[in-house]
Structure formats: C-alpha cells, structure tokens
Amino acid sequence: MSPNAASANRIDRAFTRLRAEGTKGFIAYIAAGDPDLEQTRHIAFALEAVGVDILELGVPFSDPLADGSVNQAAAIRALESGTTVPGVLACVRAMRAEGLGIAIVLYTYLNPIYLYGFDRFLADAHAAGVDGVLVLDLPPDEAGRNEELRRRPAGLKMIRLIAPTTPPERIALIAKAAEGFVYFVSREGVTGEQASVSISLAEQAAAIRAVTDLPLAVGFGISTPEQAREAAGPVDAVVVGSAIVRRIGEHGASGEVARRVAEFVRPLVDAVKKDF
C-alpha cells in the first residue's frame, strides 16, 4: 500500500482540498441517462467546469419510493432511454477516459444492484472510476445482517444517510458505518425543492459532528443560491438535486441541456465558495 492509499479516493481528496481552501463543497445530483447517457456525459463535464466537487449519479430504478415526482420522472425518462446498470458503469468509464476528474457517487436503490450482484457491482463500479455508493434502501443494519451485502472492495466509500428522525444512538451507529462523508437529509420527506431550509440545521449538524470526524453534507430541498449558502454554514458540503433535474427535464430535448444546467448551477456553486 502506498502512503497515499487513504487519500487515493477522490471524495477524500475533495474534502481535504476544501478544508485547505477554507471553502464548502458542492455536490450535484443528476439521473444517469436523463435524457440519455450521452447527454449525461456532457452535463457531467459542464458541472465539473463550473466547480462542482462531487457528482452524484442516480442509477434509475422503476420504483424510487424515497424520491419525489421530479426525480421519479427523471428515472422514468432514463429507463425509457434504455439506461441499465452496465450502461451507467460504461458511462462512468468513458467519462474517466475522457478526463473527468471530480468524485463520482452512485445513488441507487438496492434491487437493481442486488440483481446485478452486489459484490460484482461494487467491484465493477470501483474499476470504472466510481468513488462512492449510496444505496437509499440499504440501512447499515441490514448490510450487516446479510452476508451477500457485507463485502466491498477497498477504495469505494459507502455513503450513509442520517435523517431528522434518526435518534442520537442511531446517529452514532450510522456514523460508525459511514465512509467518505455523512449525508444528512435536512427534512422528513422525499427529494424535492422547498421554500426554506430547516431552521434547526445547525443544531442537528452539531449533534452529528459530536460523534464523527467525517465531512458532513446536507441535502434534500435546496434550490436557490441563498438556500445553498445558508445550508452550507454549519456543514462541509451541500447537495442540490431536484432543482437541477427539473432543468434537465425542461431542456433535455433541446440539445443545449449541458449549457443550461451549467448556467443554473454556477451561481449555486459560487454561493458556497465565497467567504466562509
């Protein structure tokens, strides 16, 4: 093992760099294959160009029960464009070959990767250039109780969620199982935009920080630069998803979707990079 093995993962490198720069991270979520995988590649490079630190790439599933209508519609568009698990992995491989440098986290439900083969999926994702995996309906408890869900190749981070309904003792359990960063869901509910950021975010962030040194990202409901900046205050990174996905839905057929998405995301990124 090289002395740099621990920092070889792009997620670790991103947060190390952010800490050194004294700025916050920006994580952008898009559904892979919406409107198709070729556009996904263009969008990914456009997001990197406007300063996105981590790309969260949704693997489409027919029954995304933790997602709101915007992300559900995107998953349906992705499936209709013929997107499959092997297709998403090939897309990541291609983007790495073309020089995409930012960290990639795959956001998925368990069933598609369970049927692909959980171990095989993690190994293939790692080989393709994926840095982390977030499985929405795989809490750490269940990962521990099922032999076939336990193993993983070194280097790939298992990202874990903490919700407002998660009590303190469970926060500790999840933080212990988490790798890369802890993803705090800032409100109860499915994914989607909302008018204001949860007021108790600072309090909740402090409770999580009390039990882990991992970087903390907050997501679910952020759609404006003001919200992004406000949410970024007590955490290390913000996640914006549905607001971006909605623009992709609006411009998907236009041929200039990557440019439009970049225009929308640039001020959001800038909002979390200045004067912290």
Place this chain on the structure above:
Amino acid sequence: MQTLPDAHGYFGPYGGMFVPETLMTPLRDLADEYERAKRDPQFQADLANLLGDFAGRPTPLYFAERLTAKLGGAKIYLKREDLLHTGAHKINNALGQILLAQRMGKKRIIAETGAGQHGVATATAAARFGCECVVYMGKVDMERQALNVARMRFLGATVVPVTAGAATLKEAINEAMRDWVTNVRTTFYILGSALGSHPYPMMVRDFHRVIGDEARRQMLAREGRLPHLLIACVGGGSNAIGLFYPFLDDEAVRMVGVEAGGEGVGVGQKHAARFQGGRLGVLQGTKTFLLADEDGQIQLTHSISAGLDYAAVGPEHSLLRDQGRADYVHATDDEALSAFHLLSETEGIIPALETAHAIAYAVRVAPTMRPEEIILVNLSGRGDKDVQQVADREDMLESVATPKI
C-alpha cells in the same frame, strides 16, 4: 409454533427492513409498540370486541355440499371471510392496526389499496374511530373496482389516484410510503398485506391468524379431525398466511397458495406469479421473490384480480416455500373466471376474483382426492366489487341489473 420473524424481521433469509433512513426509527417504534400491545390484555380485549360486535366474527365454516358433489372428490369446506363486515378478511388487520394508531396518538391514517377491500376496511376503521383517512389507489384499479372507490368516499376517506407505472397496487404502495416519509410524525400507515418492511409482515399475519385459529377449532368440532389441504389465494399473502399460520405445526396438513397466473406463465405472457420465474430481490422494504427484469427493474404484472396484481410476495411465503411447508401454484384469469361462475351457480356464493383463484385450484385438485379427505378453502372475500368488471368482460352488461357507479 414457528417463532419467526426474528427480532430484526427476518423469516430465514427473507424480510428485513430495507427502507430509507427516515423510516427506520418510526418502524422500530411501531414494532416496539406492537410488542407492548400484544402483551396488553386491554388491547386484546378491545380487539376481540371489535372483531365480534363490529366485524362479525367468528365467521362460519361452511360445507360446500353441491360443489363437493359436482367435483366428485374431497369434501370442500369454505371459511366464510366474505361474510365479514366490508366483505373480506381485510377488516381483521385494519381494526388491529387502527387500535395501534390510537395507542400511538396518530390521528391521520393512510393506506394503499389494490382491489379496494383493504382501502374500504381502512376507511371503515378510520370512520369508526373518527380519524382522517387518505387511501392511495392505482388509477387502473380505481376503474376496475369503482364500487369500492365509491364506498371509501361514502366512508369519508380521500381516495388519491396514482398514475405512475402500471397504476396498480405497487405504485399505490410507493405513494403511500412517500406520504408516510413526509408526514411520519403525525401519520399511521395501515399497510394491508403481509408485505413491506418489518414489522408489517408479522403484524398483518398476527391480526389475520384468527382465520386459521377459528377454522381449526371449527373443523375439529365439525369433523373431529383436521383438513388434509388448505387453499388460499396469494397476492401479498395476508389471507393465506392468516389461514396457514395456526396449522404450521400440524404436519399432516398440506397448504397451497395460489398466485395469479394472468394470461399464463409462458414466455411473453403477463402474470403475477412470483414463484414462477420470479427472482430474489428487494422491493418496498422487504427481501423476497419478485418479478423483475435482468436489470433489476420491477416488471409490470397482470391479473384480472386487482388484489393479486403485485410484483412481490410476502416474505414468510418465500420461507414456507423454501421449507417445503407450503406449495405455490397459479391459476390463470380464465380459470379464475370459470371458478367465479361455478361457485356462484353451485353454492349461491359470488366470490371475489382474488378468491376465485383459490377456488380454481380446488376445482383442479378435489377430483384427484378421496371422498374422505377434506379441503379447506379460505373464501377471503365476496364478489360484489367485481360484478361490473366480470359483466363488462363477458359483454353482458345490459342484462345485469347493477347500478353504474
């Protein structure tokens, strides 16, 4: 008696709690409260009173004499859950869960429904306890079970149409879970079948085991012996597990669950027979057998009966099948329709289309058994809700005097 699931909701390798983090703690709280309620004599007394005075238990065990004679084999008994208030077994579970909601101080009730029987049972229970009630139902199911939609509305419930995907039971569960994730602090989700995350498969089974407990006692009183074969239809599997569970230790009693064979289970044919060509996977909170394509996307299912039209089977059934304790077969739409007519004409009982699948298997197997052998079929629901659909399908609408809903 089998003491499954384990503390984490596993029936052997099946079951569990595969849900978003937001629901993990509310589900644990629900499981804890259920354990307390189970040991509370007051809760059990309240439930027994409701089941007796409000729902109409015990239901009769009925000897289907003319059907038996016609098929010329084993004696066929019917457990008459169709005679319960609201017309199906579903009320057993809805009353149990609404008592839990009362204990937990949750005044807003949500549910999913396929055929509408669980939705009607939940709306009924909510009306009885003065709770707000929202029922999610696939748009396709709302059309084919229009009578039940009207009933839910009369009972004061809001019925929300779900248009995603095949617009049937699976999509209704997705929407109900989204509602629950969003309103979890104020809302109780009355799930209607032995599926989903722990503790639902266990809780739903426990609230329905009264079917098997009564039937076992009634059969011993009537015949002085146990039945040789139990038959029940299996969508999620609630009426089947309710009948089977109290007989699990009676090794001589065979059990058969009947899935929806739809158009048939051949290549390219649509059905909802998870044990015919299904795969092990994870859907809506539970690890079990389900119908998915090679990429893990859940397949569109088809059954003439909305209540069996679902892509996954309850996890305990997956275990019973592994153990060889129960067998699972299927009946096609056409077989179910024939059985629907046969039971109506020979016994004067119009069964639900779901239940007709169980009858269809009895029709198949009874002639191969000896006259001294006994079959017990769970007559899980009555067919009033299906009259319009069957009439439409058979193009005899004008000759049927049913009001247009």
